[in-house]
Amino acid sequence: MSSENVELTAAGAASGNIAGAPRFVETLADRVFRQTTFAIAVLTVGLTVYLVYTIGHAAMPALETYKFRFLTGTTWDANRNEFGVLPAIVGTLYSSILGLIGGTLFGLAIAVFLSEHFLSAGLESVIGALGLEGRRFWAALPDGIENVLRTTIELLAAIPSVVYGLWGIFVVIPWVRPPADWLHNHLGWIPFFGTALSGPGLLPAAIVLAIMVLPTISAIARDALIAVPPKIREAAFGLGATRWEAILAVFIPTAATGIFGAIILGFGRALGETMALAMLAGNANVLSWSLFSPANTLAALLANHFPEAGTAEVGALMYAALVLLAITLIVNIIGTVILQRAGAQLKGLR
């Protein structure tokens, strides 16, 4: 820092006096630079608008040809120029909701576990019982382990989705197959178990999806729980609530808006996730309640058909992209608005 400050005063000194008025070149450079940042800022907004426009524009011919038939059709056949995305839309929502249920259960559990410091509190009492709390290494250990745990959960989000897809093919599918077969053979009359798992299918895809949305949900829900004001916390314990009575009846309801926002944003992520579903869902335009049936999603449809598509099919795919864009935009905007409202609500409590 210091060398730069010296340079700065030197620039002033060169123009005659320390801390003098900027020279013409400096003023000009300033004006150019400020206009440039303004232009770039406008560019980022323009880019987003242009993205929506481009996809909408490219989808226009198909939109005019197929109209709403596209949204209700169930076959995708490029040879007969027949395109319908109903199974993909249903598959997108179905797989995302299934993944979201798993991701929410585990993500919320982790958020509570980390925000209530169960681990470090437990370890501290063990260390205290052993009489080691005076030593620096042991005193720092509980927080250290909790940090490692948090970082590990964050790293779950860093693993590329294509690697999860690979893992899903060789680990999750063989692993869920025996229980899936058992459920189908014994409880096949329940629509959820109506078909056998022949390899790729909705359930393995939903499991991997749950793992992928879990870090998003646990991170945002943890922030919401930590933001619960201490006086509300203390009041709950002061009334004699057990830890979990306090968590379930006070902390979670107080943080509910934030947690709900986290779930909605996780939903947005699940809707747009491509690779895990393209690799695990089976890419079949099937409408079925069964968890073991192969399925398709909008994103997987794009991934599987785009590279080899002809002109007519590209148009239809652009239409599908527009549908996906609309669904994710709506979900994400709702999630962001809810999170903003959660922040405002907590400010009122403090």
Add this chain to the structure above:
Amino acid sequence: MAAMASEVPLEVDLPQLERSLRHPREIFSYFMSLLTGAATLAAMFPLLSVLFLLIRRGAQTLGKATFTELPPAAMMPGGGIGNAIAGTILIVFIATLISVPIGILAAVYTAEFAPESRITQAVRFAAKVLTGLPSILAGVFAFAIVVMVTGGFSAPAGGVALALLMIPTILLTAEDAILRVPSRMREAAIGMGATPTQVVRKVLLPTALPGILTGIMLAIARAAGETAPLLFTSLFSDYWMSRTSPEFLPKTIGDLMKPTASLAVLIYNFSGSPFDNQIAMAWTAALVLVVIVLLVNIAGQRLAAHYHR
């Protein structure tokens, strides 16, 4: 008051106030604590399983050839993923070249020059929309504006798609880092007669640099692992990018405009292969990709932790 205080204990069931496992509500509390602990441990399992398999299956075929040779054909022994590693680096490099200046300059505008203006609010909203954009739609966009215009799949097309995904991360973290610079530093510079541009260049950006770098690293780590936007922008190639470096610009650019291999697409293509050697190669590529992504990611987080201290 005193009379009341003496009356109250008579109405309270004292054993109920004891902390003891005889009460169902205490048992419930312990049970839930154990359950969340178990759920947290269970959530670690996928990560451990992924890492374990990457090392066990990916390391089998890892060797010098991995980095220097081309992907093997079906049933052919040996081979490597050299062109995919080079392709990933090239595509991410192009994306970084595009996204870093845009992200930082826009952040300077929103954080410093016009923090409350309407454009700034629009920029923040746009960045949030782009954050939630499904990555495959970035690919669709790049397909429409690069592939359809230039007439073919290419590395720059993939770079544009990835850049679109990197911009919001870089922008939002850079904005945050610039806003964290203590205002007295900025005021000191202004007091010395620095123009707003000099304040940005000599005070704000150098001070906020670690935070900005963290954002760039996290964006790069995410972009390197993205597959969906590359599927129909860079496509894939079984060969090296042609290297005709001496004759400079036009021809090199012409050579860039060809389908380019990348680690992520290689994993996707080979994961569905019926041949064992290609599946083994997919695991090796996954190992290399995860090592790259985790290293960049951890380096970025280290930088952030160091910076916030």
